[in-house]
Amino acid sequence: MKIIHTADWHIGKMLGGFSLLNDQEYFLDGLLALMREERPDALIIAGDVYDRPVPSGEAVGVLNRFLSKAILDLKVPVLMTAGNHDSRERLSFGSELLSSAGLHIAGRLSAFPRKVTLMDQLGPVHFYLLPFVDPAAANSLFPDPASKTYQEAFDKAASPIVNVADFSERNVLICHGTFCRVKQDGVSAAEESVGGADLVDLRQYRDFDYIAAGHIHRKQNIASNMRYSGSILKYSPNEHNLSPSVTLVELGQKGVLSIGERKISILHDLKILKGQFDRLMAREEPDSDYVFAVLEDKELILNAAARMREKYPNLMGLSYDRKNEERVGTLTARENREKSLPELFRDFYEHVNSEEISAKLLAAIENITGETAPTEKGGVK
Numbered sequence: 268m269k270i271i272h273t274a275d276w277h278i279g280k281m282l283g284g285f286s287l288l289n290d291q292e293y294f295l296d297g298l299l300a301l302m303r304e305e306r307p308d309a310l311i312i313a314g315d316v317y318d319r320p321v322p323s324g325e326a327v328g329v330l331n332r333f334l335s336k337a338i339l340d341l342k343v344p345v346l347m348t349a350g351n352h353d354s355r356e357r358l359s360f361g362s363e364l365l366s367s368a369g370l371h372i373a374g375r376l377s378a379f380p381r382k383v384t385l386m387d388q389l390g391p392v393h394f395y396l397l398p399f400v401d402p403a404a405a406n407s408l409f410p411d412p413a414s415k416t417y418q419e420a421f422d423k424a425a426s427p428i429v430n431v432a433d434f435s436e437r438n439v440l441i442c443h444g445t446f447c448r449v450k451q452d453g454v455s456a457a458e459e460s461v462g463g464a465d466l467v468d469l470r471q472y473r474d475f476d477y478i479a480a481g482h483i484h485r486k487q488n489i490a491s492n493m494r495y496s497g498s499i500l501k502y503s504p505n506e507h508n509l510s511p512s513v514t515l516v517e518l519g520q521k522g523v524l525s526i527g528e529r530k531i532s533i534l535h536d537l538k539i540l541k542g543q544f545d546r547l548m549a550r551e552e553p554d555s556d557y558v559f560a561v562l563e564d565k566e567l568i569l570n571a572a573a574r575m576r577e578k579y580p581n582l583m584g585l586s587y588d589r590k591n592e593e594r595v596g597t598l599t600a601r602e603n604r605e606k607s608l609p610e611l612f613r614d615f616y617e618h619v620n621s622e623e624i625s626a627k628l629l630a631a632i633e634n635i636t637g638e639t640a641p642t643e644k645g646g647v648k
């Protein structure tokens with residue numbers, strides 16, 4: 268059985284004042300082309316379908332158009348779960364009605380998790396759809412005893428699945444959360460490092476033939492048969508060096524035959540450009556990618572963002588590289604009151620320019636104000 272695993276679509280995402288909806292629609296057209304070519308038996312969206320609990324009308328339209336083409340034209344069933352960004356209730360709308368058409372949605376957490384069985388020539392594959400689980404959601408369903416950690420909550424929510432699953436057959440678990448890497452020998456990465464409070468260990472779920480995870484935007488394996496597909500696009504400047512793709516999984520008689528990646532073309536790349544203003548402006552042709560500029564100039568550039576937009580119309584953000592900022596430190600009002608004018612001027616100059624004031628300039632200020640600055644800085648860390 269051939270499955271396309273995706274996650275973290277974040278439809279309707281805004282970044283740097285720009286709507287990414289055109290980029291998302293462009294990507295989804297590419298995904299439809301890939302589905303036409305690969306003819307998968309199912310498409311998985313492992314949570315964070317939308318970026319917000321109340322998506323815009325335009326965002327709903329983009330998803331609706333995609334799902335109609337995927338399911339009605341290409342006849343590919345879609346399995347979709349709620350991530351932490353989605354409203355469980357809104358995503359669940361029509362889910363009972365839509366499953367007969369091939370759209371399988373798990374928004375709400377349920378004591379009877381949604382199970383979807385698809386057939387291929389080798390027999391059935393059972394998909395278990397587990398929406399995002401946090402302690403609050405788990406406790407509303409399984410209050411006794413209350414889950415305090417994400418691990419307890421996840422195990423509680425997954426227990427009905429594990430109880431009914433027949434592991435002699437083929438089973439796929441779809442889930443959304445922060446899962447730690449499970450190593451070959453069965454040791455979990457969480458045992459080696461102190462993980463976050465929301466970290467969940469999937470070791471006890473190794474009997475699933477494949478686990479399709481969402482939430483972490485960087486694609487990566489959790490174990491040989493568990494994986495984050497990663498987000499479909501780069502969604503923040505921190506993600507500028509990600510290389511988004513979708514995951515293509517083939518299941519054999521039992522277990523995974525192969526896991527591969529497929530790149531889908533994008534409308535705009537997202538990148539960080541670092542350098543001096545003049546150098547960044549020296550290019551001939553405009554660059555239409557999404558750009559976060561980090562200027563290495565010592566002086567502030569007048570109207571830098573507006574001027575950069577002539578060459579970079581999709582400039583999303585601009586900042587100055589201030590390597591030595593921490594040297595200046597933070598001053599309290601009381602510390603400032605105790606300072607002489609030349610001292611205040613020196614601190615201001617060094618804060619803005621990230622370099623030491625020259626003796627000549629400081630002498631000139633002392634001359635003008637008739638005050639002197641102590642040679643050693645006091646009280647500044």
Ligand SMILES: [Mn+2]
Pocket residue numbers: 314315350351352443481482483
């Ligand atoms: Mn998420």
